[in-house]
Amino acid sequence: MSEHTASNPKKDAISYAVTLTVLLVLTFITVGASYLDFGSGNVVIALVIATIKASLVGLIFMHLLHEKPIDGLVLVAGFLLLSLFLGFCFIDIDSRGDLQPANVKAPVLVPAKPAAPAAKHQ
Amino acid sequence: MSTAVVHDHESGHESHLQHHFADSEQQAETSKLGMWLFLATEILLFGGLFVGFGISQIKYPEAFLAAHEHLQKPLGFLNTVVLLISSWTMVMGVWSARNNKQKALQMFLLLTIACALIFLGVKYFEYSHKFEDGLLPGRFYTHSPMSDHQFVFFSFYFMMTGLHGFHILGGIGVLTWIYLRARRGEFSSAYYTPVDLVGLYWHLVDMIWIYLFPLLYLIK
Amino acid sequence: MANAVAYEQKHSPNYLNATRGIWSWMTTVDHKRIGVMYLVSVLTAFLAGGIFALLIRIEHLTPKRTIMGAETYNQMFTLHGAIMVFLFIIPSVPAALGNFVMPLMLGAKDVAFPRLNLMSYYLWVCGACLALGAIVTGGVDTGWTFYTPYSTTTTGSVTWMTMGAFVLGFSSIFTGLNFIATVHKLRAPGMGWFQMPLFVWGIYATAIIQVLATPVLGITLLLLVMERAFKIGIFDPAIGGDPVLFQHFFWFYSHPAVYIMILPGMAIISEVIPTFSRKTIFGYRMIAFSSIAIALIGFLVWGHHMFVSGQSELATTIFSALTFLVAIPSAIKVFNWVATMYKGNISLEAPMLYAISFLLLFAIGGLTGIYLGALSTDVHLHDTYFVVAHFHYVMMGGTVIAFIAGLHYWWPKITGHMYSETWARWGCALVFIGFNMTFFTQFILGSRGMPRRYYNYLDQFQPLHAFSSYGSFILGGGLFLTAIYLLASLRGPMNAPVNPWGGTTLEWQTQSPPIEHNFEGQPHATTPYDYREVVETHV
Numbered sequence: 001m002s003e004h005t006a007s008n009p010k011k012d013a014i015s016y017a018v019t020l021t022v023l024l025v026l027t028f029i030t031v032g033a034s035y036l037d038f039g040s041g042n043v044v045i046a047l048v049i050a051t052i053k054a055s056l057v058g059l060i061f062m063h064l065l066h067e068k069p070i071d072g073l074v075l076v077a078g079f080l081l082l083s084l085f086l087g088f089c090f091i092d093i094d095s096r097g098d099l100q101p102a103n104v105k106a107p108v109l110v111p112a113k114p115a116a117p118a119a120k121h122q
Numbered sequence: 123m124s125t126a127v128v129h130d131h132e133s134g135h136e137s138h139l140q141h142h143f144a145d146s147e148q149q150a151e152t153s154k155l156g157m158w159l160f161l162a163t164e165i166l167l168f169g170g171l172f173v174g175f176g177i178s179q180i181k182y183p184e185a186f187l188a189a190h191e192h193l194q195k196p197l198g199f200l201n202t203v204v205l206l207i208s209s210w211t212m213v214m215g216v217w218s219a220r221n222n223k224q225k226a227l228q229m230f231l232l233l234t235i236a237c238a239l240i241f242l243g244v245k246y247f248e249y250s251h252k253f254e255d256g257l258l259p260g261r262f263y264t265h266s267p268m269s270d271h272q273f274v275f276f277s278f279y280f281m282m283t284g285l286h287g288f289h290i291l292g293g294i295g296v297l298t299w300i301y302l303r304a305r306r307g308e309f310s311s312a313y314y315t316p317v318d319l320v321g322l323y324w325h326l327v328d329m330i331w332i333y334l335f336p337l338l339y340l341i342k
Numbered sequence: 343m344a345n346a347v348a349y350e351q352k353h354s355p356n357y358l359n360a361t362r363g364i365w366s367w368m369t370t371v372d373h374k375r376i377g378v379m380y381l382v383s384v385l386t387a388f389l390a391g392g393i394f395a396l397l398i399r400i401e402h403l404t405p406k407r408t409i410m411g412a413e414t415y416n417q418m419f420t421l422h423g424a425i426m427v428f429l430f431i432i433p434s435v436p437a438a439l440g441n442f443v444m445p446l447m448l449g450a451k452d453v454a455f456p457r458l459n460l461m462s463y464y465l466w467v468c469g470a471c472l473a474l475g476a477i478v479t480g481g482v483d484t485g486w487t488f489y490t491p492y493s494t495t496t497t498g499s500v501t502w503m504t505m506g507a508f509v510l511g512f513s514s515i516f517t518g519l520n521f522i523a524t525v526h527k528l529r530a531p532g533m534g535w536f537q538m539p540l541f542v543w544g545i546y547a548t549a550i551i552q553v554l555a556t557p558v559l560g561i562t563l564l565l566l567v568m569e570r571a572f573k574i575g576i577f578d579p580a581i582g583g584d585p586v587l588f589q590h591f592f593w594f595y596s597h598p599a600v601y602i603m604i605l606p607g608m609a610i611i612s613e614v615i616p617t618f619s620r621k622t623i624f625g626y627r628m629i630a631f632s633s634i635a636i637a638l639i640g641f642l643v644w645g646h647h648m649f650v651s652g653q654s655e656l657a658t659t660i661f662s663a664l665t666f667l668v669a670i671p672s673a674i675k676v677f678n679w680v681a682t683m684y685k686g687n688i689s690l691e692a693p694m695l696y697a698i699s700f701l702l703l704f705a706i707g708g709l710t711g712i713y714l715g716a717l718s719t720d721v722h723l724h725d726t727y728f729v730v731a732h733f734h735y736v737m738m739g740g741t742v743i744a745f746i747a748g749l750h751y752w753w754p755k756i757t758g759h760m761y762s763e764t765w766a767r768w769g770c771a772l773v774f775i776g777f778n779m780t781f782f783t784q785f786i787l788g789s790r791g792m793p794r795r796y797y798n799y800l801d802q803f804q805p806l807h808a809f810s811s812y813g814s815f816i817l818g819g820g821l822f823l824t825a826i827y828l829l830a831s832l833r834g835p836m837n838a839p840v841n842p843w844g845g846t847t848l849e850w851q852t853q854s855p856p857i858e859h860n861f862e863g864q865p866h867a868t869t870p871y872d873y874r875e876v877v878e879t880h881v
Contacts, residue, residue: 009221016217020210027202031195034340046336053332061213062325068151070526071158078162081554081641082169088645088657089177089590095654141859142451142528152454152527159519163557170561170591174576177587260572271582277574281565 019060026053138313150315157319161326164289168330171285175278175337182271189275190338192257192265194248198339201244202331208237209328216321219304219314227309227317231301234324238294245287252276279338286334289327296320356758360858371456372858376463377442378756383466384438385825387429394422396818399780399811405799412797416483419795423486424503428510429470431741432599435606436552437462437517439748440545442756444521446849446856447539449530449865454523458516465513472506475499485795487596490577490588494569501570504563511556511563514602518552521545530848533867539847540629540870544609547633551598551605551640559595562588586652593644601640603737604704605633607744608675611697614747615679617845618694619686622871625678632671639668649720658717665715672708676701691843692766696747699774703739707732710785725795728788734781746773746824753828754838758855765827772820779813846870 030049038045059065064072143149179186215230256264259280263273300320303309309317357374367375398418401408410418445453453459476482476499484493484500493500525546529538566588568574575581577588616623623629645653645661679701688694710732713719723729754760787806792799799807841850847870852861 009217012217013214016210016213020206023206023209024203027199027206030336030340031199034195034336043341046340047333050333050336054329057209057325057329057332061209062322067154071155074155074158074162075165077554078165078169082166082172084641085169085558085590085594086173086176088642088660089173089587090180091660092586092590092645092654092657093177093180093584095656096652097654099655140456142453142456144864148527152523155526156455156458156519156523159522159553163515163519163553166554166557167561170558170565174565174587174591177584178576181584182582260568260574262572268581271575274575274582277568277572277576281568281574 015060019056023053023056138315146313150318153315153319154322157322161322164326164330168282168285171278171282172333172337175282178274178278179341182274185271186275188270189272190341192252192255193279193339194251195339197244197248198335201241202335204237204241204244205328205331208234208241209325211237212321212324216314216317219309219317220311222311224304224307224309227304228301231297231304235294235297235301238290238297242287242290242294245283282334282338286327286330289330293320293324293327296323354853355857356853356855357858358758358855369460371452371460373441373445373453373456373459374756374856374860376459377438377440379463380433380441380466381438381756383463383470384430384434387425387470388434391422391425391430392818392821394418394425396814398422399814401797402799402807403811405801405804405807413483415797416485416795417481420482420485421477424482424507425473426737427486427599428507429466429473431603431737432510432514433466433517434745435610435741435748436521436545436548436602437466437513439610439745439752440521440548440606441517443752443849444542444545445524445528446755446852446860447542447847448524448528449533449848449861449867450524450528451859451861453520454528455520458520462513462516462520465509465516469506469508469510469513472502472509476502476506487592488563488566489592490566490569490583490585491579493566494578495580501567504566508560508563511560514552515556518549518556521549522553525549530865530867536627536630537867537869540612540623540626540633541609541847543630543633544605544612547637548602548605548609550634550637551602555595555598555602555641558591559599562591562595565591586648589648589651589653590644593647594641597644597647598637598640600733600737601636603741604672605636607700607704607741608633608672610744610748610751611679611700612675613845613847614693614697614751615682616871616873617751617843618691618697619683619688620844620873621682621686622873623678624681624684625674626871629675629678632674635671636668639664639671643668646715646720649717650724662715662717666712669708669712669715676705676708691750691763692761692770693747693751693843695767695770696743696750699770700740700743700747703735703743703777706782707735707737707739710735723788725793726788727784727792727794730794731781731784731788734784739777739781743773743777749828751843752849753831754842755849755854755856757832758836758838759831759834760838760842761831762827765823769820769824769827772816772823774820776813776815776817776820780810780817781813783810783813844873846872 026049030046033045033049034042058072058075064075139146139149143152211230211233215227215234218224218226218230252258257276258264259277260273263276266272297320300317303316357372360372361370367379370376370379397409398415401410401415401418441453441459445451479499479502480497482498482500482503484496484498488500488504525538525542565574565576569577569583573581575583577583577585579585612623612629643661643665645657646665649658649662690698710728714723714729714732750761750766783806787803787810788794790803792803792806836855838854840853842854843850846868848861848865848868849856851865851868
């Protein structure tokens, strides 16, 4: 099986309990932080804390610290690819309309004729 | 590290060795790699929903802000705590199997299942509260005009928590199966791979919620 | 083809006769049997997709209506594309040939997860049934790309078809998962990563893409169905969604998917060319690394399908630059294959004829991809027949030709029979001529402005369309001929030698067809592509 059969069961159990405690504390922190206003920093804080929690679950609970590196590589590859996907989509959405053709003219504002009352629709 | 097939008093172990593997260590490591690969696919499956959610939020920031106020933060917090505890009970289950503690293994598996059921129960409360308020996915949304785009938030809320809940259900099923096998004495320090693999799956379900919770409930 | 290798006993037990009865096949976990079931299944799908193709080409003999109406035509090209992409080409080499050959090449007794392998096959069958359901419940006319908002608002069996593709996606994922674990864990003693045959490297790189990209297709299709059923507001612009976002989601999988299609084809070529040149492969490590590079860079270029979609200019520029990058490892491989042939002792049996065809046709297909990757030319060529010709050159002239090469190469090993070399050469000639007639013409059509997926066309395009259609009939004839002589070979004696071609990889050291457990005892790694002994013992 894994190398764990040679390691100390007591040590393992303690490390799991400590990890749980840290995870719960981090959860408190992230909820607390959400009540404060850091502007756009809120997203960053929340994601950073979430990543720390996820790393703890991965490294300790899922034993990545002790397993062969390929297992951790597989997990990281998944997250990496995901961030690539998000990143490129974001670049697209964020930069739409940035570039205008050289011969574009500004829209001409013409006041509309007073219209007959139109039916309201959602 | 012994590479020979272990002949211990639980002779049922040998029958678990499949013919195309040289020894049980190779089989266990291969199974684990297989499970990690499956977890990577789950990350990308859910990841698509995260990307959709993220892009939609960029498009409609005020709508998403207003919409998420309807979510009950305390219940989300409770569920997060419950799931984290279930991750601990799960890893303690694997620990028990690894250290030949049969009774403890069964107890921790049952506790994990109990936590999962609590999670689903809380979700049920959350969902029914939303249904009452007309906060439903897509074209069933009646809480506010569609033109304010708040319904998009709830589309994602239900899809993401729904898919996650579906995975919790699957997890309960698999955990129950493992519990029944544990009761039959199938696992020991010599062979506990299925417990290990189910554990990995369960931790991933927890990991996904670790990201879901702040993004849906907490982000301003 | 005389050779000094001993013939095996005709009636010795092998994987085909080890157990009997249809139930033994339906419940098999033997990778060889699963490979054979896949082979029969994907070739049936190829037949169905091919029939749709011929119907399209018949329709295009004349500008206006020839044999069908416009609505039917839209369904024809949709079903042709969906069947060919999802039911045939993606599983073809990995699941049919890879399943059979790869464990043998590794010296293994089976893949890592044999039962999962069987489940992959049954998922394929489920997906095929769902696709069939789509056809009989009204058909789909969205194009195989299911672009929104048409796909989210049209009537038609979009949900059936997308659910079929969803299930097929999981079939592909589990196959890839299985193969990665197999390559990591089940290599024979002494076979390090750089003693593996290049076929395995190619299948491994493919498996990486299958595992990482396909789940995104899954969620994309799920979101599409949700948008159709519940109007969730992600892709449909009428309710505030973004149709370009759908394209991002769709192509994030579907571009790497084309590398799922070509990498296994290249993997076959890396085996056939050194064997039939009696010469060690040139640049083993470069080819191995290029396979991985193609897989990884392939994830970064999906936006090149979206240059005129409304994507931002910044994104298009980035994607265009990355697209040029992905051409490099492919080119490295082509140069290495040619260098392998140089001063080799070349023999032109059918696998080699197809491999040489691959080099030419894939080169054309790949180079025309560069035209499409450049922004300024793509603006004119996008959605024209130029694109259609490009991807048929790489997918058919590339992957399908390589698949046929591999089929001939491993036919003796899989079936224990030798096919007729004479008929095979005629078949190759017809396929090659028919293919180029059909598709080279389409480069010209496209660059002159003929749009794709159009039912009607301007009269000036008619001669070229007709020429292309006649080519497709010759191509179809060549493929039909190939099917006939291959099936006919099964009636002859089961006397294929252990190693008819003088290959040096491990599958050529076990009998044809192999015994159920592949090898007697545990084989040890050989040096692949070492032909010195082979040259001495073969004429």
